[in-house]
Amino acid sequence: MAIDLAQFIQTFFEESFEGLDVMEAGLLALEPDAAVDLEQINTIFRAAHSIKGGSGTFGFKNVTDFTHLMETLLDKMREGRMAISRAAVNTLLESVDCLREMLVAARENAQVDDERVQALRDRLMQLLELKQTAPTATPASDEPTPPQTLGWCIQFQPYPQMMHSGNDPVRMFRELAELGELTVRPDVARLPRLADLQPEDCYLSWELELVGLAPHDAVAEVFAWVEGDCELTLTPLVEAVTPVSAAPPLPSPAVRPGTAEEGQQGELLLERRQTEDRRKGDRRASAVTTPDGGSIRVGIDKVDAVINLVGELVTTQSMLSALGEGFDMSRLDKLHEALDQLDRNTRDLQEHVMRIRMLPVSSVFSRFPRLVHDMSGKLGKEVDLRINGEQTELDKTVIEKIGDPLVHLIRNSLDHGLEPPDERVRAGKPATGVISLDAYHKSGSIFIEVGDDGRGLNREALLRKGLDTGLLKAGEDYSDEQIYELIFHPGLSTAKQISDVSGRGVGMDVVRRNIQDVGGSIQITSQPGKGARITICLPLTLAILDGQLVSIGQDCYIIPLLSVIESVQIRADAVNRVAGKGEILRFRGQPLPILRLYELFGTEDAVTDLEKGLLVVVEADGRQVGLFVDDLEGQQQISIKSLEKNFRRVSGVAGATILGDGRVGLILDISGLIRVNNPVL
Amino acid sequence: MNTKTTDLATLGPRGLSKRDATAEGLQYLTFSLAGEEYGIDILKVQEIRGWAPVTKVPNAPPFVRGVMNLRGAIVPVIDLRLRFGLETMAYTKTTVVIVVTVQSASGSRIIGTVVDGVSDVLNPNAADIQPPPDFGTAVHTEFISGLVTIEAGMVMLLDVDRLLSVEEMFALETVRPANEHGIAQAA
Amino acid sequence: MANILVVDDSASMRQMVEFTLKEAGHQVTVAEDGQAALAIAKGGLTSDLVITDVNMPNMDGITLIRELRSLPAYKFTPILTLTTESTTEKKMEGKDAGATGWIVKPFNPEKLLATVNKVLG
Numbered sequence: 010m011a012i013d014l015a016q017f018i019q020t021f022f023e024e025s026f027e028g029l030d031v032m033e034a035g036l037l038a039l040e041p042d043a044a045v046d047l048e049q050i051n052t053i054f055r056a057a058h059s060i061k062g063g064s065g066t067f068g069f070k071n072v073t074d075f076t077h078l079m080e081t082l083l084d085k086m087r088e089g090r091m092a093i094s095r096a097a098v099n100t101l102l103e104s105v106d107c108l109r110e111m112l113v114a115a116r117e118n119a120q121v122d123d124e125r126v127q128a129l130r131d132r133l134m135q136l137l138e139l140k141q142t143a144p145t146a147t148p149a150s151d152e153p154t155p156p157q158t159l160g161w162c163i164q165f166q167p168y169p170q171m172m173h174s175g176n177d178p179v180r181m182f183r184e185l186a187e188l189g190e191l192t193v194r195p196d197v198a199r200l201p202r203l204a205d206l207q208p209e210d211c212y213l214s215w216e217l218e219l220v221g222l223a224p225h226d227a228v229a230e231v232f233a234w235v236e237g238d239c240e241l242t243l244t245p246l247v248e249a250v251t252p253v254s255a256a257p258p259l260p261s262p263a264v265r266p267g268t269a270e271e272g273q274q275g276e277l278l279l280e281r282r283q284t285e286d287r288r289k290g291d292r293r294a295s296a297v298t299t300p301d302g303g304s305i306r307v308g309i310d311k312v313d314a315v316i317n318l319v320g321e322l323v324t325t326q327s328m329l330s331a332l333g334e335g336f337d338m339s340r341l342d343k344l345h346e347a348l349d350q351l352d353r354n355t356r357d358l359q360e361h362v363m364r365i366r367m368l369p370v371s372s373v374f375s376r377f378p379r380l381v382h383d384m385s386g387k388l389g390k391e392v393d394l395r396i397n398g399e400q401t402e403l404d405k406t407v408i409e410k411i412g413d414p415l416v417h418l419i420r421n422s423l424d425h426g427l428e429p430p431d432e433r434v435r436a437g438k439p440a441t442g443v444i445s446l447d448a449y450h451k452s453g454s455i456f457i458e459v460g461d462d463g464r465g466l467n468r469e470a471l472l473r474k475g476l477d478t479g480l481l482k483a484g485e486d487y488s489d490e491q492i493y494e495l496i497f498h499p500g501l502s503t504a505k506q507i508s509d510v511s512g513r514g515v516g517m518d519v520v521r522r523n524i525q526d527v528g529g530s531i532q533i534t535s536q537p538g539k540g541a542r543i544t545i546c547l548p549l550t551l552a553i554l555d556g557q558l559v560s561i562g563q564d565c566y567i568i569p570l571l572s573v574i575e576s577v578q579i580r581a582d583a584v585n586r587v588a589g590k591g592e593i594l595r596f597r598g599q600p601l602p603i604l605r606l607y608e609l610f611g612t613e614d615a616v617t618d619l620e621k622g623l624l625v626v627v628e629a630d631g632r633q634v635g636l637f638v639d640d641l642e643g644q645q646q647i648s649i650k651s652l653e654k655n656f657r658r659v660s661g662v663a664g665a666t667i668l669g670d671g672r673v674g675l676i677l678d679i680s681g682l683i684r685v686n687n688p689v690l
Numbered sequence: 691m692n693t694k695t696t697d698l699a700t701l702g703p704r705g706l707s708k709r710d711a712t713a714e715g716l717q718y719l720t721f722s723l724a725g726e727e728y729g730i731d732i733l734k735v736q737e738i739r740g741w742a743p744v745t746k747v748p749n750a751p752p753f754v755r756g757v758m759n760l761r762g763a764i765v766p767v768i769d770l771r772l773r774f775g776l777e778t779m780a781y782t783k784t785t786v787v788i789v790v791t792v793q794s795a796s797g798s799r800i801i802g803t804v805v806d807g808v809s810d811v812l813n814p815n816a817a818d819i820q821p822p823p824d825f826g827t828a829v830h831t832e833f834i835s836g837l838v839t840i841e842a843g844m845v846m847l848l849d850v851d852r853l854l855s856v857e858e859m860f861a862l863e864t865v866r867p868a869n870e871h872g873i874a875q876a877a
Numbered sequence: 878m879a880n881i882l883v884v885d886d887s888a889s890m891r892q893m894v895e896f897t898l899k900e901a902g903h904q905v906t907v908a909e910d911g912q913a914a915l916a917i918a919k920g921g922l923t924s925d926l927v928i929t930d931v932n933m934p935n936m937d938g939i940t941l942i943r944e945l946r947s948l949p950a951y952k953f954t955p956i957l958t959l960t961t962e963s964t965t966e967k968k969m970e971g972k973d974a975g976a977t978g979w980i981v982k983p984f985n986p987e988k989l990l991a992t993v994n995k996v997l998g
Contacts, residue, residue: 024888024889055886065961173975612748659747661749665745667764673744673759
């Protein structure tokens with residue numbers, strides 16, 4: 010039977026990448042030169058061990074060899090035969106990276122950076138005090154071929170407990186019989202009296218004669234599992250005189266590791282990969298990317314919940330069809346009841362199906378200890394990274410999109426936010442800075458905060474930049490918030506020099522755009538000398554949102570309920586028209602710009618009198634604006650459909666949905682509208 | 691001149707039988723627009739619907755009437771009179787939306803087109819199709835793939851892939867910047 | 878056809894072993910660590926063969942074998958370990974706990990089936 014291993018290889022890659030993350034997190038948590046935390050090292054060891062086992066089975070020999078070295082090192086650490094030095098931990102961390110690249114290369118049939126692999130191998134070898142540096146770690150052992158015989162005389166005397174290990178002499182005899190002509194002579198000498206007989210023990214011994222060309226090892230192999238459970242002697246049969254040299258050698262059972270057949274299989278795999286490498290040229294894999302159509306790992310509890318709900322739905326459905334047969338008005342109540350139940354079922358089912366797409370943010374957060382470890386070393390800063398709420402769940406797509414923005418934010422905090430230790434001490438702060446990463450769930454949204462206790466944003470520098478670039482006007486009074494928001498503007502960076510760590514090119518504007526692309530918003534607060542904090546607000550899911558329906562003229566628009574603060578009726582005399590700023594309402598002590606949506610959208614027949622319509626106060630990116638609409642309609646859950654496939658991007662509109670009555674409703678893009686109102690941001 | 695016509699009544703609701711078209715040669719659905727007759731390759735036509743109000747899309751070019759719900763898909767609806775820069779006319783009972791599939795480099799899209807009324811299905815021989823004239827048509831000649839003469843006059847065959855490509859439509863009239871209407875600037 | 882309990886914390890190995898055995902017509906129950914396997918066994922599942930990984934979180938293969946051997950239903954059940962260790966010392970660790978034998982990783986489906994058939998007869 011031929012079984013294609015390819016179908017399991019995807020799983021192997023997935024679990025290996027997870028294993029690497031586990032190793033990385035474990036290594037980062039190891040305290041060098043401290044007492045050995047056995048469980049910690051065990052966890053790391055296990056992950057390495059699994060990768061080694063899997064890679065061998067699935068034909069990635071270079072991975073197996075490399076992991077073997079790491080595993081050996083970890084084993085030594087585990088057994089206390091080797092100190093957990095910073096150097097060793099760093100080498101292992103780099104090896105994790107290298108291994109990740111090797112796996113990515115294997116998955117994508119790309120080229121591995123052999124030099125790098127070899128360099129790390131050498132370092133691992135050095136730590137292990139091994140001299141040999143040849144890439145092939147396990148040279149084929151050339152055992153001398155035992156002289157061939159014509160057969161074997163086997164004395165086999167099991168200890169009484171042999172069968173307790175599940176070994177059965179009959180099984181072994183059957184195997185032997187496959188190797189040649191077998192004669193079995195039992196010896197009942199040890200059999201006790203019936204009264205003393207333990208039915209579970211083995212009292213028999215055997216003398217076996219195997220005639221055939223079976224090599225010694227093949228015969229010994231049959232008894233390998235009972236080594237130590239029996240007395241065994243193998244004596245070659247010699248009395249036969251005519252050696253049958255032309256007879257083909259008997260096949261040895263494929264039980265031993267590293268048989269010729271297997272080596273060949275491995276080589277074939279390798280060869281195929283190399284051919285594809287050549288075709289793909291010199292492409293190198295550098296990052297772990299998930300190919301499109303990736304899979305998701307779902308806890309069985311989530312699946313069970315969905316199955317339960319489907320069960321309920323089926324019940325409701327049969328209830329409704331029973332009602333439908335011979336329905337009369339007397340059963341109207343029952344119908345309403347069943348419909349209510351259907352409504353409930355549908356909502357629950359939808360909610361639970363959505364949950365399947367949810368992953369804990371730990372999948373993103375887990376890479377930050379390493380990032381901070383490496384970067385703080387480079388920058389000469391001391392940093393304590395505090396992570397909270399990594400079990401908070403988010404939609405998979407959102408998770409995938411927020412990784413890079415978060416990396417950027419954390420780099421910013423490390424590079425620009427936190428001061429060097431001496432500066433901190435002079436400022437009366439502890440030398441070790443704190444970067445905090447928090448995720449939490451609040452009122453239907455997920456919040457992620459990146460905070461630091463560094464110097465905070467430089468308000469003066471930002472203000473100057475804003476004035477220089479004409480984004481701010483001289484003589485105007487700007488709030489801290491308005492000034493801090495400038496960092497999200499393209500081309501505005503207050504970093505005096507571009508450092509190696511923060512990199513170039515990608516600015517906070519890109520961070521904000523990425524966040525907005527997944528329907529989120531971003532906000533910054535800062536206190537001079539005390540630190541800065543960036544708060545990202547993300548939707549739980551991308552496909553469905555709770556919407557507030559509003560009418561403007563004949564049209565119906567949807568405002569994401571998350572953005573809505575409140576809806577108010579206003580008095581015209583509370584509104585001021587300010588030159589260049591439009592209409593401003595004094596609202597709860599704050600100036601609130603008013604956006605007349607009918608003007609923006611060119612709607613006819615809309616309510617134009619501010620006192621006759623409604624103002625929906627919405628918030629995005631920390632700014633509020635009042636959207637003037639005719640009236641509120643209902644609230645409903647809507648599934649978002651893209652307009653862009655058949656249309657061009659429409660400003661102020663985030664998407665569309667089909668309303669309950671079959672009409673199309675447009676979903677307002679609140680961030681976009683706020684930016685339209687205040688182009689500075 | 692050997693031009694067959696097929697009675698519209700033979701068309702089912704979505705029964706624009708595509709097999710017939712390949713068997714019998716070219717087929718065009720003809721429709722009227724401001725007194726002229728136009729034809730669309732019947733293979734492009736997905737269905738014909740009566741006019742029903744659509745959802746307006748703000749700041750879209752005027753010829754985009756809005757979007758409609760086509761069995762769960764959101765489909766833009768284009769007024770062909772406006773697209774061709776012809777005089778507008780109030781929609782009547784005969785006003786229909788021809789739903790067409792448009793091919794472009796980025797894949798296929800579905801678009802609804804509002805026309806005055808559907809007339810006929812035309813089966814011209816390839817030889818009967820003449821090249822478009824250089825002038826004298828209401829429609830820019832680059833969107834016309836050919837001309838067919840029938841008893842009642844002339845039918846202009848439209849290249850809908852070109853006519854209704856997003857690039858083409860929005861190149862002519864870009865979306866007006868939103869803040870042109872913005873209250874912030876209105877004051 | 879035999880009832881086989883497969884224990885491995887690695888999903889890919891588990892899938893591969895399960896698939897191979899099922900293709901060969903066996904009834905396969907899988908567990909992702911020793912704890913889960915023991916719970917299944919204590920829950921009343923009887924097996925004709927147990928195949929277990931050694932290095933696993935929560936409960937390793939060695940402990941699992943010891944625990945299984947203390948259950949009447951598993952006293953004589955053949956138990957094979959999946960091990961990357963080819964040194965005698967490591968193999969014997971499993972033996973001491975009561976394993977019947979071992980399959981050394983890496984192995985391919987053919988080798989797995991050959992060994993399983995050998996044990997099942």
